[in-house]
Amino acid sequence: MSADNQVIISVKDLKKHYNDGDIKALDGISTDIKKGEVVVIIGPSGSGKSTFLRSLNLLERPTSGTITFEGQDINDPSCDINLLRQNMGMVFQHFNLFPHLTILRNMTIAPMKLHGLPKEVAEKKAKELLARVGLEDRASSYPSQLSGGQKQRIAIVRALAMDPDVMLFDEPTSALDPEMVGEVLDVMKGLAKDGMTMVVVTHEMGFAREVASRVIFMDDGVILAEGTPDEIFNDPDNDRLRTFLAKVL
Amino acid sequence: MIRSRFCKNCGLKVTGEDSVCPSCKAALPPLVPENPAGKAQKIFLFGLLSLILFWFPLAGIVLSVIALCFWTSNNGIVRNIAKAKTGRILAIIGLICSIISNAFTILVMSVGNLSIWAEETWEGIVGWALDIPADFENNFITDDRYQYIFKGLGITFEVTIFAALLGIALGVIVALIRSSYDTLKEELRGGFGKKFLSFLNKLCGLYLTVIRGTPVVVQLMIAYFVIFVSSNNKVLVAVLAFGFNSGAYVAEIIRGGIMSIDKGQFEAGRSLGFGYVRTMAFIIVPQAFKTVLPALANEFIVLIKETSVSGYIGLQELTKGGDIIRSRTYSAFMPLIAVAVIYLVIVIFFSKLVSMLERRLKKSER
Numbered sequence: 001m002s003a004d005n006q007v008i009i010s011v012k013d014l015k016k017h018y019n020d021g022d023i024k025a026l027d028g029i030s031t032d033i034k035k036g037e038v039v040v041i042i043g044p045s046g047s048g049k050s051t052f053l054r055s056l057n058l059l060e061r062p063t064s065g066t067i068t069f070e071g072q073d074i075n076d077p078s079c080d081i082n083l084l085r086q087n088m089g090m091v092f093q094h095f096n097l098f099p100h101l102t103i104l105r106n107m108t109i110a111p112m113k114l115h116g117l118p119k120e121v122a123e124k125k126a127k128e129l130l131a132r133v134g135l136e137d138r139a140s141s142y143p144s145q146l147s148g149g150q151k152q153r154i155a156i157v158r159a160l161a162m163d164p165d166v167m168l169f170d171e172p173t174s175a176l177d178p179e180m181v182g183e184v185l186d187v188m189k190g191l192a193k194d195g196m197t198m199v200v201v202t203h204e205m206g207f208a209r210e211v212a213s214r215v216i217f218m219d220d221g222v223i224l225a226e227g228t229p230d231e232i233f234n235d236p237d238n239d240r241l242r243t244f245l246a247k248v249l
Numbered sequence: 250m251i252r253s254r255f256c257k258n259c260g261l262k263v264t265g266e267d268s269v270c271p272s273c274k275a276a277l278p279p280l281v282p283e284n285p286a287g288k289a290q291k292i293f294l295f296g297l298l299s300l301i302l303f304w305f306p307l308a309g310i311v312l313s314v315i316a317l318c319f320w321t322s323n324n325g326i327v328r329n330i331a332k333a334k335t336g337r338i339l340a341i342i343g344l345i346c347s348i349i350s351n352a353f354t355i356l357v358m359s360v361g362n363l364s365i366w367a368e369e370t371w372e373g374i375v376g377w378a379l380d381i382p383a384d385f386e387n388n389f390i391t392d393d394r395y396q397y398i399f400k401g402l403g404i405t406f407e408v409t410i411f412a413a414l415l416g417i418a419l420g421v422i423v424a425l426i427r428s429s430y431d432t433l434k435e436e437l438r439g440g441f442g443k444k445f446l447s448f449l450n451k452l453c454g455l456y457l458t459v460i461r462g463t464p465v466v467v468q469l470m471i472a473y474f475v476i477f478v479s480s481n482n483k484v485l486v487a488v489l490a491f492g493f494n495s496g497a498y499v500a501e502i503i504r505g506g507i508m509s510i511d512k513g514q515f516e517a518g519r520s521l522g523f524g525y526v527r528t529m530a531f532i533i534v535p536q537a538f539k540t541v542l543p544a545l546a547n548e549f550i551v552l553i554k555e556t557s558v559s560g561y562i563g564l565q566e567l568t569k570g571g572d573i574i575r576s577r578t579y580s581a582f583m584p585l586i587a588v589a590v591i592y593l594v595i596v597i598f599f600s601k602l603v604s605m606l607e608r609r610l611k612k613s614e615r
Contacts, residue, residue: 057520059516059519059520061435082519082522082523082524083522085519085520085521085522086521086522088520089520090516090517090520092513092516092517092520094511094513096511096513096514096516096517097517098514098517098518098532098536099536100535100536100539109531110521110522110523113523113527113531114521114522114523158521159520159521162521162522
């Protein structure tokens, strides 16, 4: 594909300060995310990983800096945030499925209301996605009837049902029982293989090593190291990164 | 005990021995027959009283026997712990009953002249019982007085239902303004929209403070005697006053419901691309509705009962209707008890309805 190297998200000098600059959650982040790339962000708690990810679809409003998504400055007042978010799927740590809706309705409500899909079409698509993650028999269940791993898989396909260009994952396996982490990571690996552009905040170093095309190490609101998994894990050139890896590996 | 009758013609309460009404000279119903108060009667009465007094120790004995049965069933081995617990509780109740009854008996004995006390009680009970049909007729049938109750009930319903509708409409609007100000004040980039929302928010805050800080009776009277001086439509004034009052409470109930929904739900909706309004409509409000339903139902029950103060502006609703009958017949028991029973029946019926609805809503989630 000729568009392989096309930059899809461009972040320049992104800052997010709280309490008039007393707390600097993000302190000057710059990076480009290309189409088809799987960017994994690692780092200790409170390093600003999640804030960075949430800034990408404006769940956090940056204090300064620019984020360009598909050529559009998203912090510009003329930018339609809702349209932007339709093109950016997001998966949360705590799943955030809608408990009052069935699984099928969870997946069809956004395509039907926002894309104007007829019910049958949206449901057909949702069922295909459900089959992809092996949960087609759960279509009429409610979220409270599912296990954590199942909920997270549903959350992923709910985002996919909108056909986003980018998928953002905010610690998708952190709230799961250990034996359920695998099934969720498998779905994400499948997505990566299909060429989805993904930005993943995670503590799963195995996943980062195996799937990432680029790993970003963040601490104290800045990017300390960036590179291929090989460079980051096997040949870390940053002291802070080395101590971090020594603790988590 | 002063024995009394009511003139069927003019409704006057007659306490003397006259055979005709002192005011309109119509014939009075016969006086309650005098208690012969012979010896046999006294013995019978004493027996009856002892039976009543005996009832407590009897209950104690019966309950204790039941408790013993529970205790000793299965050859003394307590198989059913729940039953054993019930038995223990029953035994304790029996014990308390016995103590109370013994204390009561000693008290009555020591007070002294039992026979006088018994005689008066007899006349009281029998006289009252014999009075019931006449009392009923006098309070409800004569001059079609039941109409006060019926029409009053209609007006109570009218005021309650329209005030509830107004209250819910106002409450939802105020709650949405206040909660959207809370969530959107970060997102809005200033300019007219933010200023306007901030102004509305302050206005709603003022409304809540004033309404919740003053008694509803005062609000009602201000509405009738100050604000709508020129209006003679008491029902409309009552609807507006109670509606505005209820709106403040409903607003806080709904805002509480919206705030009780996990913030992640809101973010999930927004991240799918729903705007603020649609996220509220499809995701937050349906969930919040379930949480606030019991509190809303309670607010409605409070409202029904609160309308009883409408008499302050002379609106003839249910309570006022009963009160008018009382002022005509000089007998308080029948009309006031009737009014109380009607309120009670309405509230019980409504509570049942709501718990049915709650069960249905819960089912959709399992």
